[in-house]
Amino acid sequence: MAKNSTSSPTTPDTAWLGRGRHLGPDPERDVRRNLIALKAAGVLDDFLDLDPVESARSTALYPREGSAAPGPSARRLFEARWRVADDVTVRAQLTTYDPEARRKEGEGVIWVLAAEAERAWDVHWPSPATMFWPDSEQVAWDHDTVPGVRQRTTNHLPKEDGELRHRLRDCTRQSWFIHVVVHEAMTPDVMGQQPISAFLPPSLRHRVIEHRGTPEQAQVADFAMKRELGVRIPRGGAVVLPTTPQNPGYDAERFTVRSVFLDGSEPTELLDRIKEFAALARPLTPDAERALTRLRQGWHLLTPDEELVHAKAMVTKYAEALDVMTNSRDLYREATEAAHAALAETTGGAGAPGSVKPDGSPLSALTKAFGRFRDPNK
Known part of the structure; x- marks a missing residue:
C-alpha cells in the first residue's frame, strides 16, 4: 500500500x-x-x-x-x-x-x-x-x-x-x-x-x-x-x-x-x-x-479601528450564542409540556400511572399525545 x-x-x-x-x-x-x-x-x-x-x-x-x-x-x-x-x-x-x-x-x-x-x-x-x-x-x-x-x-x-x-x-x-x-x-x-x-x-x-x-x-x-x-x-x-x-x-x-x-x-x-x-x-x-x-x-496591540471591528464581531458572536441558548430553552419547555400531557393522557388525568383509560393502551396514548407536539421544522 x-x-x-x-x-x-x-x-x-x-x-x-x-x-x-x-x-x-x-x-x-x-x-x-x-x-x-x-x-x-x-x-x-x-x-x-x-x-x-x-x-x-x-x-x-x-x-x-x-x-x-x-x-x-x-x-x-x-x-x-x-x-x-x-x-x-x-x-x-x-x-x-x-x-x-x-x-x-x-x-x-x-x-x-x-x-x-x-x-x-x-x-x-x-x-x-x-x-x-x-x-x-x-x-x-x-x-x-x-x-x-x-x-x-x-x-x-x-x-x-x-x-x-x-x-x-x-x-x-x-x-x-x-x-x-x-x-x-x-x-x-x-x-x-x-x-x-x-x-x-x-x-x-x-x-x-x-x-x-x-x-x-x-x-x-x-x-x-x-x-x-x-x-x-x-x-x-x-x-x-x-x-x-x-x-x-x-x-x-x-x-x-x-x-x-x-x-x-x-x-x-x-x-x-x-x-x-x-x-x-x-x-x-x-x-x-x-x-x-x-x-x-493571538495579537493584542489593536488600533482603534481594529478594536471596533473586533468588538462588533464579539457582539455578533454573543448574540448568536444567546439565540441558540434561547431556542434550546424553548425546546426544553415544549418537551416538558409534551411529557406532562402524555402522562395525563396515560393516566386519564388522574395523576396516577396505574389508572389507564379502558379504551386505549398506554403506548397509543403516548403516541397520540406526542403527535400534538410533532413539528417537522424542529
Whole structure:
C-alpha cells in the first residue's frame, strides 16, 4: 500500500522569523528600553509589554479562533507595530523564555521573534530584530541557540573533526538562521576580519551567521561538510549551507563561491548567493509555525479601528450564542409540556400511572399525545 505523503508548509513571503539567546543579566530590560526609545523617536507606532499570564487572560476574555498562549516557560511577551515603505504596516511579537532544564546555568534566555507585513517582505526594510533589541555590540542578544555561535561576527570553526561535524549538524538542523562558511586562503588583516553580514541589506543582516575556516583547515572542513551535508568548500571560497529538511530549489554548486577576497571589499558574488538563498521557499518548522500562529491569532496591540471591528464581531458572536441558548430553552419547555400531557393522557388525568383509560393502551396514548407536539421544522 502506498504511503500518503504530505509536504511541509513553507514560510510565507510576508514573514520574518528569528530565534536566539540573550546572555546578559536582564534581557527584558534591554527590550523595554529599546522599545521606549524607538517609540519616542517616532520609529514605532506603538508597543505592548505583557506578562504571559496577562496575555492568556486577555485571550480568554477576547478569544480569537486558534489563538494559543506562549507556553509555561515564557517570561515576557512584547508586541510592536511600525510602518515601512508606502505605509505598509508590520506587526511583530517577541517572546522570552526560560532556558530548558537540560541547559547549563548561564547559557542565557531564549527569545523567539515573529514579524509579518501586509505585503511580501523587502530585505531593505529595517530589521525586526533591531526594533526590539538595541543594535549595539555591548548587548549580547545575538547568540544562536546552537552554543558557541553568534551573529554580527565571524565564528571560527572548531579544530577537532568530531566537534566540527557536530557544529555543522546543529547549525543546519536546529538554527533558524542562514549559515555561511568562508575559508580563508590566508590569514586576513583587520579589514578582512570584518563579517560579510555588514554588507547585507538591513532585514537580511540579522538572519545570517558566518563561519570561518583558517588556512590550515581547508581539507578537514571540506571533508566534514561533504560527509555531513553533501557540499564542498573550495580553498579560499565559500558556501551557503543547506537546511534540514533541505530548502526546495537548493543546489550545492549554485550556492558555492570559488573565490572570496577578504580584504574589506564587498564580496558581491557571495552576497548575491546569500540573497538568492534567502529568497528560496523555506520549510516552516513546527516551532516557527506556532510562533507565526500566535502572531496572527493571538495579537493584542489593536488600533482603534481594529478594536471596533473586533468588538462588533464579539457582539455578533454573543448574540448568536444567546439565540441558540434561547431556542434550546424553548425546546426544553415544549418537551416538558409534551411529557406532562402524555402522562395525563396515560393516566386519564388522574395523576396516577396505574389508572389507564379502558379504551386505549398506554403506548397509543403516548403516541397520540406526542403527535400534538410533532413539528417537522424542529
